[in-house]
Amino acid sequence: MPKALPVIDVTAPICCAPVSAAPMGDDAALEVALRLKALADPVRIKLMSILLTTVDGAVCTCDLATGVELAESTVSHHLGQLRKAGMVTSERRGMNVYHSARSDALDALRVVLDPNCCK
Template identity: 45%
Template sequence: MTVRELPVLDQPEAVACCAPLASTVLSEPDAETLARQFAALADPVRLRLVSLLATAEGGAVCACDLVEPAGRTQGTVSSHLGKLRDAGIVVSEKRGRNVWYAVVPAALENLRGALAQR
């Protein structure tokens, strides 16, 4: 029997025992925001950069200090950070010639909430 042939919806025990996965339906604007943010995180380098920023002791990190841990060039790291900034996952601040980045806690919480059962 293929997946297409499984009569999941016809099984009363599946309906009776399983609660909905979410309590509310995403609004269209929320769905668009989350889709943009999940797309930004769908790259291993960007996901690692978010992890590095989220665990940074001071809360913000200079882009130049992310080059070595990311294992990429300055230009590549800056490009990835720009995509994360455009998605609203990180914020940046120019300090002299350097740009510092920090995660947006609310954005990470929204992403986490979208994946969690409510």
């Protein structure tokens, strides 16, 4: 039977020292790994790309499903994984759910991976 990973809250942006600062401890490495795992899927990367480039700030699940050419239920599953990792926020508006990217979470992850990136 596979070993279960510990449950930690990854909804807040990551806040640990950059990986290049010193060898990471187990807890910090797990936090980074869980966030990267959430992004380690081509559909999720595409969803994040759509959410980060939208002009309106929030996109309906139905529009995201059309954008990635998948069923809404499949898109909802992927968005749930991104939401658990703190990368996306969701808001119900009537019958629809609208999603927005949390750019602060991505910025924090980028700094952890390479503090000199994008300067």
